[in-house]
Amino acid sequence: MTKMSDVAALAGVSTATVSRVLRNPETVTETTKQKVLEAIEELNYQPNMLARHFRRSQTNTILVVVPNIINTVFAEIVGGIEEEASKNGYRVLLRNSNNQIDREYGSIEHMKQRQVDGMIMLSPRLDEEILQDISEKYPIVLATAHLDETKIPVVSIDNVSSSKKATEHLIRLGHRRIAHITGQLDSMISRYRFKGYREAMKENGIDYDTQLIREGEFTFESGYEQMMNLLDQKFPPTALFAASDEMAMGAINAAKSRGVNVPEDLAVVGFDNIRFSSVFDPPLTTIAQPKFGMGEKAMELLMKKFNGEPVEQTEHILPDELIIRDSCGARLKEKLIRT
Amino acid sequence: MTKMSDVAALAGVSTATVSRVLRNPETVTETTKQKVLEAIEELNYQPNMLARHFRRSQTNTILVVVPNIINTVFAEIVGGIEEEASKNGYRVLLRNSNNQIDREYGSIEHMKQRQVDGMIMLSPRLDEEILQDISEKYPIVLATAHLDETKIPVVSIDNVSSSKKATEHLIRLGHRRIAHITGQLDSMISRYRFKGYREAMKENGIDYDTQLIREGEFTFESGYEQMMNLLDQKFPPTALFAASDEMAMGAINAAKSRGVNVPEDLAVVGFDNIRFSSVFDPPLTTIAQPKFGMGEKAMELLMKKFNGEPVEQTEHILPDELIIRDSCGARLKEKLIRT
DNA sequence: ACACTGTTTGTAATCGATTACATTGAAATG
DNA sequence: CATTTCAATGTAATCGATTACAAACAGTGT
Numbered sequence: 096m097t098k099m100s101d102v103a104a105l106a107g108v109s110t111a112t113v114s115r116v117l118r119n120p121e122t123v124t125e126t127t128k129q130k131v132l133e134a135i136e137e138l139n140y141q142p143n144m145l146a147r148h149f150r151r152s153q154t155n156t157i158l159v160v161v162p163n164i165i166n167t168v169f170a171e172i173v174g175g176i177e178e179e180a181s182k183n184g185y186r187v188l189l190r191n192s193n194n195q196i197d198r199e200y201g202s203i204e205h206m207k208q209r210q211v212d213g214m215i216m217l218s219p220r221l222d223e224e225i226l227q228d229i230s231e232k233y234p235i236v237l238a239t240a241h242l243d244e245t246k247i248p249v250v251s252i253d254n255v256s257s258s259k260k261a262t263e264h265l266i267r268l269g270h271r272r273i274a275h276i277t278g279q280l281d282s283m284i285s286r287y288r289f290k291g292y293r294e295a296m297k298e299n300g301i302d303y304d305t306q307l308i309r310e311g312e313f314t315f316e317s318g319y320e321q322m323m324n325l326l327d328q329k330f331p332p333t334a335l336f337a338a339s340d341e342m343a344m345g346a347i348n349a350a351k352s353r354g355v356n357v358p359e360d361l362a363v364v365g366f367d368n369i370r371f372s373s374v375f376d377p378p379l380t381t382i383a384q385p386k387f388g389m390g391e392k393a394m395e396l397l398m399k400k401f402n403g404e405p406v407e408q409t410e411h412i413l414p415d416e417l418i419i420r421d422s423c424g425a426r427l428k429e430k431l432i433r434t
Numbered sequence: 435m436t437k438m439s440d441v442a443a444l445a446g447v448s449t450a451t452v453s454r455v456l457r458n459p460e461t462v463t464e465t466t467k468q469k470v471l472e473a474i475e476e477l478n479y480q481p482n483m484l485a486r487h488f489r490r491s492q493t494n495t496i497l498v499v500v501p502n503i504i505n506t507v508f509a510e511i512v513g514g515i516e517e518e519a520s521k522n523g524y525r526v527l528l529r530n531s532n533n534q535i536d537r538e539y540g541s542i543e544h545m546k547q548r549q550v551d552g553m554i555m556l557s558p559r560l561d562e563e564i565l566q567d568i569s570e571k572y573p574i575v576l577a578t579a580h581l582d583e584t585k586i587p588v589v590s591i592d593n594v595s596s597s598k599k600a601t602e603h604l605i606r607l608g609h610r611r612i613a614h615i616t617g618q619l620d621s622m623i624s625r626y627r628f629k630g631y632r633e634a635m636k637e638n639g640i641d642y643d644t645q646l647i648r649e650g651e652f653t654f655e656s657g658y659e660q661m662m663n664l665l666d667q668k669f670p671p672t673a674l675f676a677a678s679d680e681m682a683m684g685a686i687n688a689a690k691s692r693g694v695n696v697p698e699d700l701a702v703v704g705f706d707n708i709r710f711s712s713v714f715d716p717p718l719t720t721i722a723q724p725k726f727g728m729g730e731k732a733m734e735l736l737m738k739k740f741n742g743e744p745v746e747q748t749e750h751i752l753p754d755e756l757i758i759r760d761s762c763g764a765r766l767k768e769k770l771i772r773t
Numbered sequence: 774a775c776a777c778t779g780t781t782t783g784t785a786a787t788c789g790a791t792t793a794c795a796t797t798g799a800a801a802t803g
Numbered sequence: 804c805a806t807t808t809c810a811a812t813g814t815a816a817t818c819g820a821t822t823a824c825a826a827a828c829a830g831t832g833t
Contacts, residue, residue, distance in 0.1 A: 115791095149820095150792090
């Protein structure tokens with residue numbers, strides 16, 4: 096491995112000058128710069144990054160903590176982060192937390208040891224206070240999260256209003272017995288989506304039946320199971336708002352297995368607009384989160400923190416969108432009206 | 435930040451001893467070890483990893499280069515890699531190549547600069563010779579790849595025999611006009627899957643119609659489009675083997691849109707067994723790759739390289755499995771026979 | 774008591790880039 | 804021409820852990 100002193104020797108300058116050519120070219124005359132550049136070329140020199148990182152105690156690496164990379168929602172967000180990071184010369188270290196709090200802790204230790212310059216946590220489980228403490232000393236950004244009163248930058252969509260929008264869409268289609276399958280209720284996101292549902296119902300003067308609320312786990316299987324429960328009830332729902340597309344798909348399959356037609360007998364709206372929602376039969380009506388964009392935005396905010404720029408607002412709400420496909424019956428209705 | 439010399443001072447020993455307690459505890463007497471450990475505890479000392487990495491020129495980090503993390507197949511493999519890596523105290527740096535060769539090059543530069551201890555490439559695009567060169571100097575493992583004659587460890591399934599198995603399944607169900615939608619044919623994997631198809635046809639005495647071979651891009655959209663083409667032909671196929679589940683789904687949707695029933699009018703077999711295949715309507719018959727396991731295996735092999743253990747075989751073929759669901763019509767047939 | 778062996782600990786060099794501070798030299802000014 | 808100023812470059816310390824080598828020490832056998 097050629098090192099800086101080799102370059103310096105060949106170019107007939109000191110290592111300080113070589114270093115300057117590399118990092119502050121404007122402080123060096125054109126002629127010496129050329130000499131050094133030629134020597135670098137000649138020797139095929141590559142700076143030892145480990146030495147640089149050590150000396151500057153900076154790694155140009157960020158840590159992304161994901162509950163589970165296998166989940167397509169997180170994978171897309173990570174895609175956005177990686178894209179934006181590599182634009183800025185940063186590298187992305189990936190860590191699956193598997194929703195375990197101690198793994199999240201471990202990741203924070205990692206940052207405390209300065210092994211990374213900052214971190215982005217997706218759907219953190221850690222207490223708000225703990226996160227707050229860390230954020231005072233280290234650059235951290237959260238995504239798909241919501242904290243009540245805090246200075247930590249958060250990138251998210253408005254889960255309450257979007258869920259409200261989804262539920263209202265079903266109400267507008269004439270439904271009153273609207274079921275809701277939530278995600279794990281120990282997660283903020285699930286509670287916010289549930290809240291949006293309640294608000295929509297209330298504002299439209301509908302007393303919702305608590306029997307129609309079921310807690311799932313954001314998976315197909317849980318959606319399937321909970322829908323089976325709902326269909327077993329004396330007065331089954333005529334519509335469903337599921338807190339994730341996966342659960343919506345599971346629920347629809349449960350309905351199909353019972354001969355219940357979607358959307359004719361059961362209108363369904365999901366959440367996330369995952370890649371497969373448009374291909375599913377029937378294509379899902381759902382709330383689209385700008386997943387890739389959220390990743391990019393999170394990384395942007397982290398870059399601001401790195402550069403010492405102020406991050407004006409702490410909460411960055413990106414726009415969501417209700418995507419109407421077939422599972423809610425709106426298109427079917429339109430067609431019927433037209434004919 | 436407390437450093438090693440602080441600990442040494444408090445414990446009344448030299449830094450060398452502190453370092454030994456941390457890395458070679460067996461060379462230190464029990465009593466001094468205790469003193470040092472107490473001092474570490476007292477000061478809440480954490481070794482500076484950047485200094486350690488620099489000094490040892492080792493990073494405990496590996497690089498994983500993925501064509502696209504958004505693709506669920508790769509996401510699952512990365513999940514397996516991450517799992518196994520963190521068991522071994524290694525960290526995973528993620529890089530999306532977006533199938534661009536120059537990005538793959540860049541990642542190799544990264545390793546040459548010793549910023550990572552080794553790398554795993556998924557579905558590399560780079561030339562075999564280049565990879566071979568690199569492998570002689572740096573620890574590298576490939577996954578979902580196949581190289582003809584090389585010393586680079588590769589983790590994969592047998593794409594030829596599995597595709598043959600998939601095609602034979604369709605033949606056994608009585609089909610002769612079996613179409614095949616390939617992936618991009620500049621990718622080895624696509625060519626191997628195509629080869630498996632040809633072998634199955636040939637061995638069963640069927641001259642396949644080149645009109646029934648269409649090149650897709652591993653996406654829904656391409657599957658949809660190519661199926662439309664197939665359906666437009668004078669003698670459309672009665673069965674389809676698609677080189678990926680995504681394309682199979684696209685194709686099935688194309689068929690549905692034309693009123694062609696799957697599996698009654700068109701039997702379909704896919705490839706990959708992605709998470710959504712079982713939920714699709716109809717559930718896909720497909721070849722299951724042990725995705726998570728492939729990731730784990732790849733990391734295991736890399737660990738062997740790190741430890742200087744010999745990697746006996748270069749090609750590690752993991753078992754695949756034909757998962758029979760509804761899209762191929764086998765179940766339907768059984769049912770008909772029984773009744 | 775002495776030499777010898779082996780274990781434990783300490784001293785100080787080392788990894789390679791960065792940078793505070795010192796030096797050189799050339800241009801500018803009176 | 805002497806002096807000041809400033810830009811360009813060099814010298815050497817520095818970051819913190821690791822480790823080759825040296826030293827100290829305890830135990831063993833004669």
